[in-house]
Amino acid sequence: MHELAVTESILEIAVRHAQGKNVGRITDLYLVIGQWSSIVDDSVQFYWDIISDGTLAKGATLHFRRVLVVLTCQDCGNEYQPASEEFACPNCGGTHARVKTGEEFQLEAIDVED
């Protein structure tokens, strides 16, 4: 698994965004993870506790917001969550869909203290 690489990336981004802003400490990180994006499990928290030590973000809390997949049917406009073995539109049977949500893999925001 590549959770270590992911965790290092999260730390790098958070610290970069806190720099030059008189931040004493990063207290919280808000992550958005889509259902169809990477698998990120509890081991991120495990790595986090180790690698954030000695940084601005030491001891910060990670918040994960998981986003379900929602497809928009391009044939009838219906928005739906695909079933596990059927991605076609349940309304019209169409297979022309656009992914509306579910592919996010972002650090959305951080909370900081002086």
Add this chain to the structure above:
Amino acid sequence: MSQRIPVVEKILSANDRLAAENQSSLDAANVFAINMMASPGAGKTSLIEQTLKGLEGHLRIAMINGDIATSFDADRAQAAGATAIQINTGGDCHLDAVMVQSALSQLDLGILDLLVIENVGNLVCPADFKLGTHKSVLVASIPEGDDKPYKYPGMYRGVNAVVINKIDLLPYVPFRMDFFKKGIEVLNPGVTQFELSCRTGEGLAGWLAWLEGQVKEFKGIHAK
């Protein structure tokens, strides 16, 4: 005082930036690169061997092979006549842009037309890590089963072509081709697809023609 700072940055943005650098190096040298991904044993190395054989005398090809351990696959490519560089990821489940950057520095890009990167056999992680290649190809295979697009949507969404290998096994293994393709249709509409067998050679010609066409088109655009 506590305050919220908006970030909105992709988690793997550092890797994305390095991948863009890799692509610039490849562009400058006029080398077309593909990232070949698949589950373990789908036939990535077999397809590379067939490609080396099929395009011999047409294109100058090198390969980079990523494996958790061993250099068997790079040895096979070398035996088939290509320059091959082995990256042992030491337990990592995917190649990333840093590993590819160091492999690129070991290659003489000036004497190449096509670079094929064989990623680590895995249908999850490689999809997230861009390498800087121009196109990515997913090798699926009949014995893996027809439900893979549904189970690994992230992998199927990102690729430019899907090769369905081992069609010689269709008579022996239950595989609903229409179910498989219906999954792909929603995930990656209109994606280029090939059905072939590295064992019998059936269907290989279409793949070779497509790949050679891709390289020629790229070289037309990036001709020095």
